[in-house]
Amino acid sequence: MKNQIVxxxxxxxxxxxxxxxxxxSVAAVSKVLRNAYGVSEALRTKVEASIExxxxxxxxxxxxxxxxxxxxxxxVIELSNPFLPGVIESANTMLSENGYKSLIGIGRSASPIEASMIESMIDNRMDGVLIIAPRISGKVLERYARQIPIAVIAHHEPHAQTYDTVNSDDRKGAALAVEVAVSQGYRDIAMLGYDLLDSPSTVVALQREMGYVEAMKQAGLESRVIRLPPVAENREAAIRDFLATANRPRAVFVWSDLDAVPLINAARTSGIRVPEDLAIIGYDNSPMAAIPLVGLTSVDQNAVELGRMASEVLMGRIDGRQEARHVLIEPHVELRGST
DNA sequence: TGCCAGAGAATCTGGTCTAT
DNA sequence: ATAGACCAGATTCTCTGGCA
Structure with missing residues (x-):
């Protein structure tokens, strides 16, 4: 029944x-499909009608x-972080404008799942992979990057050779947060991070910690890093403990809005005035931070630019570029009522 | 003679089937 | 058990015919 069309x-x-x-001919259809040179309007019309x-x-x-x-x-690492949809949407738009379709996989914050998703993407002959905040190590990424072009967002590895990275300048972002606090007269500025366990320096939170410590030193102030339990654990109790400490700082820079928003909420519901008793600066400028009742000052990573740039870099790799590119995007602070 | 539209055939990868 | 043929459904290279 080969010659019967349906x-x-x-x-x-x-x-x-x-x-x-x-x-x-088959070749003529292929030309129409690829928008290739040498197709008459009449042929295009005929082929498109048959396709339809x-x-x-x-x-x-x-x-x-x-x-x-x-x-x-x-x-993508997971979907609960409100900062991520902006990045994904921007990357998706850029890729689709350039003729690519994107399929999303969720790594569920687990290296084995991430690894198996990357392998599936290789097996399904995708042209490239854009990875956002991976859990797997740079060494493993290097290995996969020999099989498929890879660009990574939120993973600081400026010496990687086989894959590209696009990051917000997290050290600078943390320094900007300190700068804002200092310019508003605060001196007792702590940082709320999380227990990084044995995380490598590729992790953005560690970069932010380093940026904070450097900036405090530069301002002649003493740095003080308070670490919440690891990301996977419930941190509500730890946040309450922090608010209840006798020597609570006057201002706190929080590594991410993921913890800064619950902190501002916990502070207000327990009678601590923000910013009069405690100034809070977050990181990510997530949509929640902008809600008027939250009003959180936060460092903006420029999600749109991150997604756009990472797509551009990845398409360059797909087109055959061999030398690595490591891009840093300028952050800025969005001032609101919490400082 | 040269350009352009379009056709024919080679080619790609990885698995399955068939012959030895 | 192994080697070679064959297949999927596209893209791409090379060639041809028509026309200015």
Missing amino acids: TATQERITIRHVAQDAGV KLNYRPSVAARGMRGRTYTVGIL
Whole structure:
């Protein structure tokens, strides 16, 4: 039943069916599909009509055999962080404007899951992978990057050779937070981080800690880092303990809005005035920070630029660039009522 | 003679089937 | 058990015919 275009069992419609229906060659259909040079308007119209009529969709697997699938995987650590959708949306827009389709995978904050998702993306012949805040080490990323072009957001590894990184300048962002606090007259400025355990220096929170410590030193002030339990654990009690400490600082720079928003909430509900008793500066400028009742001063990482730049860098890799690119995006502080 | 639209055939990868 | 043929469905290279 090969010469019947649509069979009772709905056999897959291929480029050959379209060519047959339009009365042209397979190569001509391919040219129309790729918007390639040397196609008359009449031929294009005929082919497009057949594509529409037969409801044809090109096979990604077959395209993969010839090189490109025009599919990119976006692997994200998890979805509960409100900062991430902005990055994903921006990357997705940029990729789609350049003819790529993106498929999203969720790593659920676990290295084995991330690794298996990257492997699936390689197996499905995706052209590249954009990874946001990976848990897996740079060493493992180096290994995968030999098999597929990789660009990573929120992973500081300026010496990586086989993959690219795009980050907010987290050290500078932390320094800006300290600068804002100092300029508003605060001296007793602590940082609320989290227990990094044996995390490598690629982790953004550690970069922010380093930036904070450096900036405090530069301002001639004593730094004081208070660490909440690891990210996976419940930190409500630890936040309450921090608020109840006798020598609570006058201002606190929190490593992320993920903890800064619960902190501002806990402070207000327990009668601590923000900023009169405690000034709070967060990081990420997540949508929650901007809600008037929250009003959290926060360091903005420029999510749109992160997503845009990472896509650009990844497409460069896909196009064959060999030398690594490591991009830092300028952060800025969004001032609100919490300072 | 040269350009352009379009056709034919080679080619890609990785798995399955068939012959030895 | 192994080697080689074959297949999927695209892209791409090379060639041809028509026309200015």
